[in-house]
Amino acid sequence: MCDLHHSDHERTAPDSGLNRRQVMQLLAAAGVTTGMAAGAGTAAAEPEPGAPRTGLAKDTPAKRAALSWIDRHAGEVTGLNDEIWEHAELSLREWNSALAEAEFLRRAGFEIEWGTAGFPTAFTATFRNGRGPALGFSGEYDALPGLSQRAGAGTHDPLVYHHDPFAPSYGTGHGCGHCALGAAAAGAAAATAEGMRRHRIGGTVKFFGSTAEELMIGKAYAVRAGAYDGLDAFLDWHPAATTATGWGTTSAMNAVTFTFLGVAGHGGDPLGNKSALDGAVMLATMTEFLREERLAPSGRLNYVINQGGDAANVTPEIAQISFYVREGSPERVRALLDSVIRCAEAAAQASGTTVRHRVTASVWHKLPSRSAAELLHENMVQLGPPRFTDADQRFAKQVQSSLGLPEVGMFSEIAELVPPNPVFLGGGSTDVADISWQVPTVSLGTAVAPIGAKTHNWAFTAAAGSGTGHAALLATARYLSATAIDLLTQPERLRELRAEFAQRTEGTEWRSLLPDDYEPPMYEPPEWFLRRTGQSWPPDNITWPPERVVSKEEFASLGPDLPPVE
Numbered sequence: 220m221c222d223l224h225h226s227d228h229e230r231t232a233p234d235s236g237l238n239r240r241q242v243m244q245l246l247a248a249a250g251v252t253t254g255m256a257a258g259a260g261t262a263a264a265e266p267e268p269g270a271p272r273t274g275l276a277k278d279t280p281a282k283r284a285a286l287s288w289i290d291r292h293a294g295e296v297t298g299l300n301d302e303i304w305e306h307a308e309l310s311l312r313e314w315n316s317a318l319a320e321a322e323f324l325r326r327a328g329f330e331i332e333w334g335t336a337g338f339p340t341a342f343t344a345t346f347r348n349g350r351g352p353a354l355g356f357s358g359e360y361d362a363l364p365g366l367s368q369r370a371g372a373g374t375h376d377p378l379v380y381h382h383d384p385f386a387p388s389y390g391t392g393h394g395c396g397h398c399a400l401g402a403a404a405a406g407a408a409a410a411t412a413e414g415m416r417r418h419r420i421g422g423t424v425k426f427f428g429s430t431a432e433e434l435m436i437g438k439a440y441a442v443r444a445g446a447y448d449g450l451d452a453f454l455d456w457h458p459a460a461t462t463a464t465g466w467g468t469t470s471a472m473n474a475v476t477f478t479f480l481g482v483a484g485h486g487g488d489p490l491g492n493k494s495a496l497d498g499a500v501m502l503a504t505m506t507e508f509l510r511e512e513r514l515a516p517s518g519r520l521n522y523v524i525n526q527g528g529d530a531a532n533v534t535p536e537i538a539q540i541s542f543y544v545r546e547g548s549p550e551r552v553r554a555l556l557d558s559v560i561r562c563a564e565a566a567a568q569a570s571g572t573t574v575r576h577r578v579t580a581s582v583w584h585k586l587p588s589r590s591a592a593e594l595l596h597e598n599m600v601q602l603g604p605p606r607f608t609d610a611d612q613r614f615a616k617q618v619q620s621s622l623g624l625p626e627v628g629m630f631s632e633i634a635e636l637v638p639p640n641p642v643f644l645g646g647g648s649t650d651v652a653d654i655s656w657q658v659p660t661v662s663l664g665t666a667v668a669p670i671g672a673k674t675h676n677w678a679f680t681a682a683a684g685s686g687t688g689h690a691a692l693l694a695t696a697r698y699l700s701a702t703a704i705d706l707l708t709q710p711e712r713l714r715e716l717r718a719e720f721a722q723r724t725e726g727t728e729w730r731s732l733l734p735d736d737y738e739p740p741m742y743e744p745p746e747w748f749l750r751r752t753g754q755s756w757p758p759d760n761i762t763w764p765p766e767r768v769v770s771k772e773e774f775a776s777l778g779p780d781l782p783p784v785e
Contacts, residue, residue: 271589271636275705275712276597282704285414286602289406289696296696297689299323300402304370304684307362307391310431311741313340314748316360319595320401320428327409329415329426336441337758339744343446344426346412350420351452352713355658356408356702357651358401359432366394368677370684373617377678392680395433396667398459400682403456403665403692407699414704422707425450429650435474435580438650440739442657443731450658451713452591452706454699455651457665458683458691460672462604463634464595466587470519470545471552472648473732474580477502477563479538480770481572486532491774493571495538496527501566502540506559513558517645519545520559536770541579549583549732571775579740581732585652586723587639590715591661591702596636598701604632605666605694611687614671617677624671629687631666658728659716663698668693738762 303316317340321331324344335341367379367390379390393399400598408426415422427446429437441447477498479502481493493597514520521543528535544560544621546552560576567574607615612628654660668674668682682688738761749756757763 231329231380237613271593271596273597275594276601276701277705277709279704279708280699281414281418281420281708284417285410285704286697287699288410288413288695289391292406292409293693295323295738296402296693299396299405300398300688300692301684303360303398303401304393304586307393308369309364309391310361310434310436311338311340313360313430314745315402316398316428317342317428318748319749320358320360320405323405324409324426325742328412329408329424333752334444334754335427335756336437337760338430338437338441338739338741339748339752339754339756340428340430341437341441341590342428342752344408344428346408346415346424348412348415348423349421351420351658352707353423353425353449354411354706355447355450355453355654355701356404356424356426356699357453357455357654358404358428359397360401360428361397361431361433362391363394363433363675364391366392366675366677366680368392368394368680370681371614371686372681373614374621377677392677393683394676395674396679396683396688397432398432399458399667399688399692399695400456401428402696404454404699406692406696407454407703408701410696411707414700415475420704420707424703430488432650432738434581435472435648435650436739439580439582439653439731440733440737442653443733447654447657452716453654453658453660454703455660455662456695456699457649457662457664458667458674459681460666460668460670461630461634461664462599462666462694463631464592464599464661464663465636465639466589466592467515467639467650468587468643469585470517470547470646470648471549471584471652471732472543472544472545472580472582473552473556473578474541475556475559475576475578476539476541477574477576478768479540479567479570479572479574480768480772481534481536481538481570482770482772482774483536484534484774486534489534492534493772493775494534494570495570495770496535498566498570498572498574499524499527499538499540501569501735505566506542506741509555509558509562513555514544515551516610517547517643518551518555519543519645520555523560536772539770543648545645545648547584547645552732570612573772578734578737580650582648582650583652583656583732584727585649585662586655586660588655588659588716588719590719591659592636594705594712595661595663595698595702596633598705599633599663599698602694602697603699604630605690607631607690608686610655611685611690614682614685615687618669618681619671622672622678624669627670629666630670653731656724659720662700663695665691665695665698679685697765
């Protein structure tokens, strides 16, 4: 959420515009068949007949108390968003952002435990009020590189610009809106706790401050470590350009980094040098050829060369290229990843370099919950869409003008709850997916940015730190807390979620896609952060210091010297 993943909650139409033959062709191309459940073999959510149910969300004193808490503390919730937006810290290094979120929840009566699954910037905040169900909320706070942007600016205007005559760049920014995501979820958790406290509702609220969602690292590893065990339901959201929920799915994914090692030398005397960059470029080129015969409509291949050298007159000795390999199920991801690995081996052989690869993240496709989506949607309809001002709409239209989009402003309604498309055609991914195979999970998207804008773009950074982001996150806090109160006060709702979860998981055993010997990437925290959080370094689950990556390659032989020409 992020790299994510809006396929499950973006607004869709029940009529796909395709005839039956076209749908069946797409299904065959994607490798799925109609009527399949959302198990390990396919990402397509099982189509279910009948219109969405209503009459599920109830007006109760506890719900009113929770919503009133959000109204009274709106400034604190939006202030938390703005503080995290200002920090704009990258994955695994969210020192100040994690502290801000944990402190907000501590003031709301939660107990804080740092270092969830060994990650220094991950924490679990817990509120207990006697015996009862346990609900989880998902909090994220990592930013993205290169997406710095002034808050509320409708044209591209990086807040931080790094001058370099050879490689100018922008600073970090919340181009996925995780500042709003974490703030709204924390506000919802605190409001739910208030409703429980004031009206003596038994149960537990757990807020999971998760690191490195943008790298898909934090949650999937924590799931394997058992961090989410014992929950009855899990509530999740993500900033979007529409306000909607649903019971669709996401792509399973493997993230892998290939490191090519060669021999450096002067570019003016290149004979015998071994360019690691050649290996990375050949791998990138070869994977492009996979798109015709190895990449189904449900598949995705994204890559970036992380490291390709420092100077044009020095043959690069180390080069790295990272891939996100996505498909509709774990098995199909594995098959596509194997093709990429074969390309890497061929690239190394052709370039005379050596190559190693490391899986940095692996996530499942998300398991949907129609029952939870119906309850959440009814609360969204009852509470209404985010309250955007005229100034918000003007900002949105300016952004749309800058990006060449229709100038239609913000999405100002609650999208209809409709079944997911009958064929899964791929999309983003989320590490919330692994949680969804442990506990019934519901997600929504709320309009933070203008219609047509995409995450991982400067427009989202501008919106997340401005009025549109504030309106969206406050609305989301209300949606989530209202739904949580319903789950706590209506035992039949939780029974429905559990029954559907049992039906959808029947015959499928979740197993982590991470390698058995996986060690998560980490950065050493600053001393002040360790002192503030009471942690020590290193955690038990990593080797520190890490192994150095050093090339041991030799210069290439050109064969024996040529005899002189006489």
